[in-house]
Amino acid sequence: MCLKYDKIICRQNGFNVNYICFSLTDPASRFTSAAGGKAFYSYSTNYLIDLRAGIIMDVEATPSTLSQEVGSTKTMIDRVEERFNIKPKKIVGDTAYGAAALLGWLVDKKNIAPHIPVIDKTNRTDDTLSSNDFKWNESADEYRCPEGKALRKNWRPFKNERSHITKADTIIYRSSQRDCAECPNKNKCCPHTPIRKIVRSVHEAARDVARQIRTTAEYAISRCERKKVEMLFAHLKKIMKLDRLRLRGISGAQDEFLLAATTQNLRKMAKWTMKNAKKEQIAMA
Ligand code: SF4
Structure with missing residues (x-):
């Protein structure tokens, strides 16, 4: 399975107190920006997808802070296991998910292989020993x-x-x-x-497991597969035009994100049905 989050703009209209920005219309949202971009109030949609089928297994709305976005991983993995009795053998994610605590939870508690780059700040650049x-x-x-x-x-x-x-x-x-x-x-x-x-x-032992996985050929494949979740977010914004939320609060964001993910799954399933119907037509002709 694969993890990823993306930020969606919520209702604006904020004010600034001692450099902490609040939205008057939606105080639970967070003032954030993409790298080098303009800042805005937003919530993040977090996806857990099945890599082989490209189906969204779970979605979780969080305020746009990295700790909460990454923290939603545990919620989604536990929820999918509880509801569908499905536990992934491996989890694919980018560096944002490479914190030691999450890797420790995945390896030691859930026995899931982390195909995730480790966040490592121990390398020295001043020519002294690392x-x-x-x-x-x-x-x-x-x-x-x-x-x-x-x-x-x-x-x-x-x-x-x-x-x-x-x-x-x-x-x-x-x-x-x-x-x-x-x-x-x-x-x-x-x-x-x-x-x-x-x-x-x-x-550290869990971080070493992630480091070792990174050297394998399987990791190179996982890295390419990660694009599947990026494509879902691109589709969400560019085709479905969900670049701004209509409802307020975290529950409003959760409702909108859940409906959007359901639509994406239905679209994918409709595509499979069409493909299978075409195959049957050709076989019958
Ligand atoms: S830790 Fe080892 S290498 Fe570093 S200064 Fe001390 S003795 Fe030398």
Whole structure:
């Protein structure tokens, strides 16, 4: 199955308080813009589609914020499983869906293969060593730097056991100050700090699964298939002309998006029926 969202303009007429914009006619909407485009108040329509048939399995309206758009993934996957007893083997999506928490939920909780690029901000561009240059040792629960020294989450025993998990669901691994002080590689590793830190997500194992999938031939196919959902949004706006909502509030947006998706599915099914009827006519002739 494949995921994607698109923004649809809602009723305008807003005002600006301390740089936070509200719509007077529809306060639940969000002031947003496409990359480099003009800002507008909008809701987002989120689709979960069956990749083989191109049928929309579920639709969810959300305010146009990335966290809510991505969060709708869980709602749609759970709802499709509950209603139709269908659970996808793989999920295809773009980088917007590559956050660690969602990948962790897909891999660890739902056992779904994520064909999604990982959001990775660990690569350094200042010519110093990136996290990828350090080797992870699962059994020892530590990193090893290129000099073979350990980076650990704790260097001394604590009276009370600590999880070391931060609010951002990460664990920080630190090198030893003694090791770094005499290291010939220090200027390439941590030139401005006495030790080197590596921040590891608690969902790193799931991120590694997504990274590994990205190297497969199947991922290249999934990447092409992703266009099917883009085409549905293009059809929604260009052919069905749903570029502006008539109803207000999140429930109004949900009603309009659901009706539009139903129309798109009916159109696709009508096309199949026509195709099959033509085939039967040819066979009978
Ligand atoms: S500076 Fe420290 S962490 Fe970095 S390579 Fe040297 S010993 Fe390893």
